[in-house]
Amino acid sequence: MTAEDRCELGKAPGPNARKAGDRVPDVTFRLRRGPEWIETSTEKIFGGRTVVVFSLPGAFTPTCSSMHLPRYEELAPQFERLGVDEIVCVAVNDPFVMEEWGRNESADKVHLLPDGNAAFTRGMGMLVDKSDLNFGARSWRYSMLVRDGVIDKLFVEPDKPGDPFEVSDADTMLRWLDPKAPRPDEIAMLSREGCEFCARVKSAFAEAGVAYTDISLPPLQRARALRAITGAQTTPQVFVNGKLVGDSEATLKWLASRGQPGA
Known part of the structure; x- marks a missing residue:
């Protein structure tokens, strides 16, 4: 200065x-x-x-x-x-x-x-x-x-x-x-490598043009983290705007409810 x-x-x-x-x-x-x-x-x-x-x-x-x-x-x-x-x-x-x-x-x-x-x-x-x-x-x-x-x-x-x-x-x-401009949904997915259900949801998100954050859980901590965060033991587990939507089936239903392709 x-x-x-x-x-x-x-x-x-x-x-x-x-x-x-x-x-x-x-x-x-x-x-x-x-x-x-x-x-x-x-x-x-x-x-x-x-x-x-x-x-x-x-x-x-x-x-x-x-x-x-x-x-x-x-x-x-x-x-x-x-x-x-x-x-x-x-x-x-x-x-x-x-x-x-x-x-x-x-x-x-x-x-x-x-x-x-x-x-x-x-x-x-x-x-x-x-x-x-x-x-x-x-x-x-x-x-x-x-x-x-x-x-x-x-x-x-x-x-x-x-x-x-x-x-x-x-x-x-x-x-x-624009006071009425829509805000994008905040989406995060807990996943694991090699999970076919995770891949299905990722593909549906990509086809629908939906942005999300993928959190791939490490193997040793996966089960404990899933139970602590979601109460479930399987992946994927998807959150939207701070609320748990659930597994792949629940997430695809959520996409369908929004009229998104690929759901």
Whole structure:
């Protein structure tokens, strides 16, 4: 952090932060794509397009990795159906860190944008002092909808101690775009390798286009884990939105009740 930054920056965005109706800062970004350097600009990203942006303190940090980025990645199809051309994540990190974070998080729908020199974040008025965490100058957490380079809606986290995460999340942005937009079911399946009934459910999910998380149980702990979690001893066991649906037969019936093909 420069001496100038230390004099100017506070713990939260100041009164000069950009707001709805302002244009985004005009800057150039350098990114890594494998062995190559690539340059892009705010004009290329935002010009003539509708873009959702969310910014966070840093790659690999707990809230950013466990909730902020994954949920935008998960809801990307819903944003696309509402006319959003791209989802961009901005962080004051270097290109190598952002590239590796994207690989680590399997992020292929969200465009990770390294703002290593903090030019964009400073221009937004969102650069803050996090030297108490040994971070130096980083971005405040916020999200915004940008249409053709102009900020249409801005959600800025409140000025509270710690790392507030209340309004810049993907669900808040999605609700603002369309209060009636359907949310995808949260589905997890306890399975085991070589289970033909598990394979049948996976095939049905794939044919229906249903996203799910597969949790393959290790052999030595499988029986105890199944009994403790579901009260059953066979796989698969499927959960939807926190509730146990049951085995393969129950899951296929659940799919059929939703009018899904393959059930």
